Amino acid sequence: MQGTGVTILVVEDEQLIRDMVADALSDGGFEAEVAVSGEDAVSLLQGNQTKYRALVTDINLFGKLDGWQVGHRARELNPDISVIYMTGAAADQWPAHGVPNSILLTKPFAPAQIVTAVAQLLNTGTPPAQS
Known part of the structure; x- marks a missing residue:
């Protein structure tokens, strides 16, 4: 399959x-x-601020930075980057800590859900309506 060139x-x-x-x-x-x-993610984002069209990040990560902080730093570097958070336990913190127009997927989720979430944000810039 030919890639879209979207990283x-x-x-x-x-x-x-x-x-x-x-x-x-x-x-x-x-x-x-x-x-x-x-930390690795922020280094990559800082190294090429426009390379990535979207960020998919877990909330609880090894190291000093959590996914909330990575999402905020990504938006500081590139205000147009789409952000999708993944979590098994921190969903209740999303309204307070997530960046605007982001999506939260609660683990476990189907692989197709991540593709749909990314495509929705890239195509419209807004998350799908939550039911």
């Missing part, structure tokens, strides 16, 4: 989830780059 940064410290998300995005026509910590 998504995936930040997840659990290898199985990281691989599942990266594979789903690749299958959906996106190019996925992975980081295992918030």
Whole structure:
């Protein structure tokens, strides 16, 4: 399958989830780059502020930075970047800590859900209506 040329940064410290998300995005026509910590993600974002069209980040990460902080830093560097958060336990913190026009996916989720969330944000700039 030919890629869209759209690069998504995936930040997840659990290898199985990281691989599942990266594979789903690749299958959906996106190019996925992975980081295992918030610090790695911020370094990649700072190195090329316009390379990544979207950020998919877990909330609880190894290291000093959590996913909320990575999302905020990504928006400081690139106000147009789409942000999708993934969490198993921190969903209740999203209204207070998430960046505007972001999406939260609660683990476990189907691989297709991540592709749909990214595509929705990239196409419209707004998250799908929550039911």
